[in-house]
Amino acid sequence: MTPVVVRTREELAEARSRVEGTLALVPTMGALHEGHLSLIRQAGRRAGTVAVSIFVNPLQFGPGEDFDRYPRTFAADLEACAAEGVDLVFAPGREIMYPGEPQVTIKSGPMGEVAEGAARPGHFDGMLTVVLKLLNLVRPDVAIFGEKDAQQLAMIRRMVADLNVPVEVVGGPTVREPDGLALSSRNRYLSAAERETALALSRALRAGADAAAAGPDAVTAAANAVLDKATAADPPLGLDYLVLVDPSTFTAVAGSHAGPAVLAVAGRVGATHLIDNVSLQFGKEH
Structure with missing residues (x-):
């Protein structure tokens, strides 16, 4: 039709x-x-x-x-x-x-x-x-x-x-390509080498999610460890931000936060701006 x-x-x-x-x-x-x-x-x-x-x-x-x-x-x-x-x-x-x-x-x-x-x-x-x-x-x-x-x-x-x-x-829900990169109309801009660097975004989110049981501060530390390597890659990731925030207000959460949160990341690879995020849950929501 x-x-x-x-x-x-x-x-x-x-x-x-x-x-x-x-x-x-x-x-x-x-x-x-x-x-x-x-x-x-x-x-x-x-x-x-x-x-x-x-x-x-x-x-x-x-x-x-x-x-x-x-x-x-x-x-x-x-x-x-x-x-x-x-x-x-x-x-x-x-x-x-x-x-x-x-x-x-x-x-x-x-x-x-x-x-x-x-x-x-x-x-x-x-x-x-x-x-x-x-x-x-x-x-x-x-x-x-x-x-x-x-x-x-x-x-x-x-x-x-x-x-x-x-x-x-x-x-x-976010749809991903087989290698984990979040689908975006801008993905077509990426060269093969740039795409490899761009995968650090989803890898950082997975690392953060894997650390969620240890609390918000561990999440951001784990994600940043992945991103630090990507910023030194060739081509490098130009990191715009990595934030752990309340999903309804986008105010930062840390420390003893309990309840839902979003770990969001954005960066530029070459001339291409990419974003990604993952939803997390800490402890019991009060």
């Missing part, structure tokens, strides 16, 4: 008016891979109608980042959506999402200034702004986002709660 493709607000509104029952939205920037497809399948289990948005959002790219070279593979993306039974694809141009220079945008607040937000200032302001616009335009009952972007998912949940947006936000 070929999805209905809409590109304007008017076309979207007309298509949305024909939907009966529940609608699930999977927002993407295209270059779809198995991680995205797993979210689409999850959407199909949650709702009678599945919509996918494809839009490379300029607001969430900083100066010198890869907006211009970000992969744009619409024909292949549409084929993948058709194979997965997607009903509706919203693929607006920049002029549709931003008909004029935005004057009012979402501010991510303190939660958007740590970890990925510190490494990429303004990134989460742009991400939240486009997500809110998509939620307002598509009006889904459920919106599904990948857990690989743990901070993004936490911030979207916070925005939806704080602004009373009538949508259920659901996370989908």
Whole structure:
């Protein structure tokens, strides 16, 4: 089945008016891979109608980042959506999402200034702004986002709660390649040598998870030991951050913390920015 493709607000509104029952939205920037497809399948289990948005959002790219070279593979993306039974694809141009220079945008607040937000200032302001616009335009009952972007998912949940947006936000598990590298549209940028260095991210997370029984401080120490070697590799890993945080607030946890936590890491190999994370549980949650 070929999805209905809409590109304007008017076309979207007309298509949305024909939907009966529940609608699930999977927002993407295209270059779809198995991680995205797993979210689409999850959407199909949650709702009678599945919509996918494809839009490379300029607001969430900083100066010198890869907006211009970000992969744009619409024909292949549409084929993948058709194979997965997607009903509706919203693929607006920049002029549709931003008909004029935005004057009012979402501010991510303190939660958007740590970890990925510190490494990429303004990134989460742009991400939240486009997500809110998509939620307002598509009006889904459920919106599904990948857990690989743990901070993004936490911030979207916070925005939806704080602004009373009538949508259920659901996370989908991270999908990995056989060697452990988290699937990303940016993986295609990596050379063979760069990919070997990039594997340090998932190895560091596994080392941290293996040390969880000894407590939060042991987790970060074990992960850092792996990353230290990668920063001296050829090519080297440029570490942006390794943080152990509360999954709902992204505030740091350490010492005697009990309860859930996320160990998140990000770095650059060559010109490619990669992120990854693992969920942990310490002791008994009070």
